[in-house]
C-alpha cells in the first residue's frame with residue numbers, strides 16, 4: 001500500500017476489494033483462516049449465549065472463527081465490497097455482516113459485546129484518528145467483557161510512517177485500557193517473515 005491522502009482511505013479499501021473480487025489484485029492481509037494469534041488465544045473459549053463484535057472484518061475469516069466458538073457475531077467493515085465478499089464466501093453464515101465506520105458506530109453497540117475482536121483495523125486508519133478509533137472500540141465492550149487487539153507494533157522511537165498502514169506504538173495499545181477497561185496481557189509476538197505484532201487483551205470489570 002502506498003502513501004495517499006487520508007480522505008481516500010475508504011475508497012482505497014473499496015477499490016482493493018473490488019479488484020480482488022474481479023481476480024485482478026491481492027489483499028495482502030487476507031489469510032483464508034482466522035488470524036493465528038487470535039486462534040491460539042481463543043483455544044478452549046466457548047461463546048454460547050454471548051455476543052461478539054468483529055471490527056474491520058474484511059473477508060470474514062475471524063468473524064466465522066468466532067461464530068464457530070458459539071458467539072452470536074456482528075461483524076462490520078467500512079467497505080461494502082468487503083462485506084459483500086464475506087457474505088459470498090460464507091453463504092450459510094450465522095454472522096451478521098454489515099457496513100459501518102469505526103468512527104461513527106451505532107449507539108446501540110455501546111458496551112454491548114461480551115467479546116470484541118480487533119485485528120489490524122486501527123492501523124489502517126490515519127494516525128491522527130487512532131485515539132478516536134481506540135476509544136470507539138473500547139466503548140463497545142460490555143461489563144464483564146473482553147477485548148482482544150492484534151496490531152503491528154511500532155517502536156516508540158520509530159518515525160511515524162507515511163502509511164498506510166500506521167502500526168501502533170505501545171502507548172496506543174495502552175490507550176485501549178482506559179474508560180473502565182484493564183489490561184490483562186500485552187505481548188509482542190515475533191515470528192520470522194512477519195513484522196512484530198502486539199496481542200493485547202483487556203477486560204471490563
Ligand SMILES: C[S@@+](CC[C@H](N)C(=O)[O-])C[C@H]1O[C@@H](n2cnc3c(N)ncnc32)[C@H](O)[C@@H]1O
Nearest residue numbers: 013029056058077078079101102119120121124
Ligand atoms: C488490513 S485490513 C484487515 C482486515 C481484517 N481485520 C483482517 O485481519 O483480515 C483493514 C480493514 O479495515 C477496514 N477499515 C478501514 N478503516 C475502517 C473504518 N474506519 N471502519 C471500519 N473498517 C475500516 C478496511 O476496509 C479493511 O477491511
